[in-house]
Amino acid sequence: MTNSTADRIIDIAESQMRSGGYNSFSFREISKVIGIKSASIHYHFPTKTDLGVAIANRYTERFLEQLVLIKQEVAEPGERLQRYIALFRYALEKDQKMCLCGALASETDILPEPIRLETKRFFEINLDWLNTAVFPDAPEKATITLASLEGALMMSKILDHFEPFEQVGHRLAALFELCSEEKAP
Amino acid sequence: MTNSTADRIIDIAESQMRSGGYNSFSFREISKVIGIKSASIHYHFPTKTDLGVAIANRYTERFLEQLVLIKQEVAEPGERLQRYIALFRYALEKDQKMCLCGALASETDILPEPIRLETKRFFEINLDWLNTAVFPDAPEKATITLASLEGALMMSKILDHFEPFEQVGHRLAALFELCSEEKAP
DNA sequence: GTCTATAATTTGATAGAC
DNA sequence: GTCTATCAAATTATAGAC
Numbered sequence: 001m002t003n004s005t006a007d008r009i010i011d012i013a014e015s016q017m018r019s020g021g022y023n024s025f026s027f028r029e030i031s032k033v034i035g036i037k038s039a040s041i042h043y044h045f046p047t048k049t050d051l052g053v054a055i056a057n058r059y060t061e062r063f064l065e066q067l068v069l070i071k072q073e074v075a076e077p078g079e080r081l082q083r084y085i086a087l088f089r090y091a092l093e094k095d096q097k098m099c100l101c102g103a104l105a106s107e108t109d110i111l112p113e114p115i116r117l118e119t120k121r122f123f124e125i126n127l128d129w130l131n132t133a134v135f136p137d138a139p140e141k142a143t144i145t146l147a148s149l150e151g152a153l154m155m156s157k158i159l160d161h162f163e164p165f166e167q168v169g170h171r172l173a174a175l176f177e178l179c180s181e182e183k184a185p
Numbered sequence: 186m187t188n189s190t191a192d193r194i195i196d197i198a199e200s201q202m203r204s205g206g207y208n209s210f211s212f213r214e215i216s217k218v219i220g221i222k223s224a225s226i227h228y229h230f231p232t233k234t235d236l237g238v239a240i241a242n243r244y245t246e247r248f249l250e251q252l253v254l255i256k257q258e259v260a261e262p263g264e265r266l267q268r269y270i271a272l273f274r275y276a277l278e279k280d281q282k283m284c285l286c287g288a289l290a291s292e293t294d295i296l297p298e299p300i301r302l303e304t305k306r307f308f309e310i311n312l313d314w315l316n317t318a319v320f321p322d323a324p325e326k327a328t329i330t331l332a333s334l335e336g337a338l339m340m341s342k343i344l345d346h347f348e349p350f351e352q353v354g355h356r357l358a359a360l361f362e363l364c365s366e367e368k369a370p
Numbered sequence: 371g372t373c374t375a376t377a378a379t380t381t382g383a384t385a386g387a388c
Numbered sequence: 389g390t391c392t393a394t395c396a397a398a399t400t401a402t403a404g405a406c
Contacts, residue, residue, distance in 0.1 A: 005371080020295030023208035026399065039402085040372050048400065098291055102336075105343035106283055106291040110205035120343050140352040147336030147353050148329055151287075155332050158290035158305050167325040168332050175360065190389080211381065224384080225390050233382065
């Protein structure tokens with residue numbers, strides 16, 4: 001059994017969005033790839049905003065599934081962090097693309113409101129998870145973890161090399177282990 | 186004396202690019218804002234790619250000027266880092282926009298080649314500067330500094346709050362001061 | 371569910387007058 | 389340098405047949 005047409009539409013649109021943002025996917029392009037007419041896409045998703053929300057929602061829900069899985073399978077916070085980093089590494093090395101919500105967050109100002117809210121939700125969910133599952137003590141660590149991973153994807157894409165991402169992943173592990181509890185001046 | 190038309194074109198296009206990326210600015214929109222016809226813009230910049238390169242180049246050169254200035258005015262690495270962080274804070278709090286090259290790097294795959302290369306140059310220049318002026322000992326720190334600052338802008342934009350950026354800025358300072366020299370397992 | 375046909379708008383770009 | 393006029397292409401979207 002294969003995917004539904006709606007799923008395939010989301011597949012292709014998501015891929016294009018992760019490459020070039022919200023203004024970089026079109027009904028025509030999607031229709032060419034899957035071999036139907038662009039008018040048919042409107043049957044599944046009446047407007048472009050509707051499709052955009054569906055894409056962001058599926059992406060966030062799938063990501064959340066992985067977060068739940070990690071929490072179930074791994075108890076030790078340091079190893080949970082490694083598994084979390086691996087989610088972003090997968091995006092970079094296998095998909096060779098940005099995190100969808102990272103690509104969208106860079107365009108916050110031009111996103112239709114429903115898509116902006118769904119993108120925001122992705123970041124809130126990730127911060128919540130990091131705060132509870134990895135850094136129960138220091139809330140700022142969740143922020144720098146997510147920020148540096150999103151930035152690392154961006155840098156590895158433009159520099160066309162995995163090294164920036166791996167350096168950040170390595171540093172995050174060190175940050176976790178070595179600076180466990182300190183105070184600022 | 187006021188700016189030249191070419192400068193004003195770049196001003197507006199840069200602003201739109203920083204809000205929504207490369208596919209988010211158009212000759213028509215620019216022409217409306219500055220009160221000339223879109224055909225006139227082609228006199229200054231024959232193609233959209235030409236304009237895009239000019240925008241990225243001016244942005245990078247201006248940023249580089251600031252980096253040189255910091256190096257001249259401040260000797261202490263920790264204070265240099267504070268001044269560096271302030272460049273990004275300015276982008277967020279005064280312009281209320283992404284770093285131009287951060288917005289473009291997220292769209293690496295769809296950028297015309299000359300724009301991609303100019304964007305890449307921005308990151309290379311920043312890493313070079315951080316490595317020589319702030320972290321002469323540990324090269325990976327430059328990467329996590331730039332990555333987390335770009336990611337912090339992205340997060341503060343989508344979460345619509347300065348807190349993520351300030352948390353990252355605070356953490357970077359702590360990273361600099363407290364984990365000055367350690368080894369990983 | 372998918373098609374044809376079409377509308378209305380926007381886009382980057384060019385030719386040539388002034 | 390800026391204009392008018394125009395173009396070809398791409399965009400989102402709708403109406404209605406099958």
